[in-house]
Amino acid sequence: xxxxxxxxxxxxxxxxxxxxxxxxxxxxxxxxxxxxxxxxxxxxxxxxxxxxxxxxxxxxxxxxxxxxxxxxxxxxxxxxxxxxxxxxxxxxxxxxxxxxxxxxxxxxxxxxxxxxxxxxxxxxxxxxxx
Amino acid sequence: xxxxxxxxxxxxxxxxxxxxxxxxxxxxxxxxxxxxxxxxxxxxxxxxxxxxxxxxxxxxxxxxxxxxxxxxxxxxxxxxxxxxxxxxxxxxxxxxxxxxxxxxxxxxxxxxxxxxxxxxxxxxxxxxxxxxxxxxxxxxxxxxxxxxxxxxxxxxxxxxxxxxxxxxxxxxxxxxxxxxxxxxxxxxxxxxxxxxxxxxxxxxxxxxxxxxxxxxxxxxxxxxxxxxxxxxxxxxxxxx
Numbered sequence: 001x002x003x004x005x006x007x008x009x010x011x012x013x014x015x016x017x018x019x020x021x022x023x024x025x026x027x028x029x030x031x032x033x034x035x036x037x038x039x040x041x042x043x044x045x046x047x048x049x050x051x052x053x054x055x056x057x058x059x060x061x062x063x064x065x066x067x068x069x070x071x072x073x074x075x076x077x078x079x080x081x082x083x084x085x086x087x088x089x090x091x092x093x094x095x096x097x098x099x100x101x102x103x104x105x106x107x108x109x110x111x112x113x114x115x116x117x118x119x120x121x122x123x124x125x126x127x128x129x130x
Numbered sequence: 131x132x133x134x135x136x137x138x139x140x141x142x143x144x145x146x147x148x149x150x151x152x153x154x155x156x157x158x159x160x161x162x163x164x165x166x167x168x169x170x171x172x173x174x175x176x177x178x179x180x181x182x183x184x185x186x187x188x189x190x191x192x193x194x195x196x197x198x199x200x201x202x203x204x205x206x207x208x209x210x211x212x213x214x215x216x217x218x219x220x221x222x223x224x225x226x227x228x229x230x231x232x233x234x235x236x237x238x239x240x241x242x243x244x245x246x247x248x249x250x251x252x253x254x255x256x257x258x259x260x261x262x263x264x265x266x267x268x269x270x271x272x273x274x275x276x277x278x279x280x281x282x283x284x285x286x287x288x289x290x291x292x293x294x295x296x297x298x299x300x301x302x303x304x305x306x307x308x309x310x311x312x313x314x315x316x317x318x319x320x321x322x323x324x325x326x327x328x329x330x331x332x333x334x335x336x337x338x339x340x341x342x343x344x345x346x347x348x349x350x351x352x353x354x355x356x357x358x359x360x361x362x363x364x365x366x367x368x369x370x
Contacts, residue, residue, distance in 0.1 A: 031168065032168050032265055033171060033267050034177075036165065037163065037165050037166075038165070038363070039156070039161050039163055040161060040162055040164060040365055041151065041154075041155030041160060041161050042160040042162060042200070042201065042366050043155075043366070043368065044201050044368045045367050045368060046368055054158070056160040057159060057204060057205040058159035058161075058206050058211065059206050059209065059211040060209065061210070066156050066157060066161075069156045069161075073152055074149060074153055077143070077149050078142050078143075090338045092146055093146070094148045095364060102163065106163075107188060107211075121177070121181045121184055
């Protein structure tokens with residue numbers, strides 16, 4: 001338990017500022033017109049229940065990132081669980097948490113740096129020939 | 131967050147089984163990235179193009195066949211992670227702006243279509259949108275009032291991208307939704323879409339965070355309709 005506690009404390013203290021910056025960005029984005037990152041779980045209900053938790057082999061660059069995503073999702077869930085139903089709407093806290101997590105841990109660079117969604121996409125990078 | 135209480139944190143985690151389910155999906159690698167879009171308007175075209183261009187350079191597009199393979203083999207079949215641009219509501223601005231961008235970068239989009247939206251007479255489409263939470267951003271974009279794709283446009287989208295059924299009328303289905311509404315919004319909506327695009331529609335998409343296992347009464351209709359996948363905000367569930 002102490003080990004888990006240490007990991008969580010380390011992750012939160014290191015990323016506290018980044019987490020709140022992402023939440024601020026999420027709060028100001030326009031859901032009607034902007035691309036909203038999310039991560040959705042895959043469940044094979046055609047398989048017996050005991051086999052459903054089997055490990056999938058994801059793309060190589062996600063092998064490390066997925067653990068950060070998992071912890072990040074729970075940390076964001078804690079933040080959203082403190083909000084009232086008027087802020088959450090029809091969603092459980094894990095739903096906006098997964099969105100915030102997806103924005104935070106969107107990609108991992110080759111040198112192991114976590115790349116948030118908001119820092120990746122720069123307007124006008126296309127060549128405009130559409 | 132500043133004063134981190136592990137006991138309190140674990141209590142919160144265990145308070146809703148969906149928290150642990152999603153944690154499990156992430157740790158076990160059973161997930162897929164999506165980026166959700168609704169209105170894609172000309173004034174945002176440069177930003178949207180930058181996004182799709184970035185996706186095309188850093189991720190691989192995802193088809194339903196890829197998902198079939200991933201579920202079957204439990205191994206992602208490409209070197210780069212997959213990413214799905216999920217395009218909701220069947221707005222005309224998606225045909226005009228998002229479709230050419232996706233085509234330019236050869237990136238597969240998944241279009242979630244409320245099947246009966248295309249059948250609404252043009253002069254009623256604005257009111258229908260307002261009544262069914264089909265949230266248009268720029269209401270002046272199309273002076274003729276046609277804000278939904280027409281069937282020709284849906285067929286063109288379907289020729290190069292994935293088409294999914296997003297109910298018939300953008301209808302939220304609850305566990306106590308009447309039978310006739312479930313039949314219309316789950317079964318008849320799929321048939322209408324298939325009639326028009328000329329091929330099977332394999333994905334049903336709920337509104338909001340509904341799940342297959344939470345809505346037992348809807349299961350009968352989802353099976354009767356013949357869907358293979360059911361998508362909510364948190365999960366893509368393979369049911370066939």
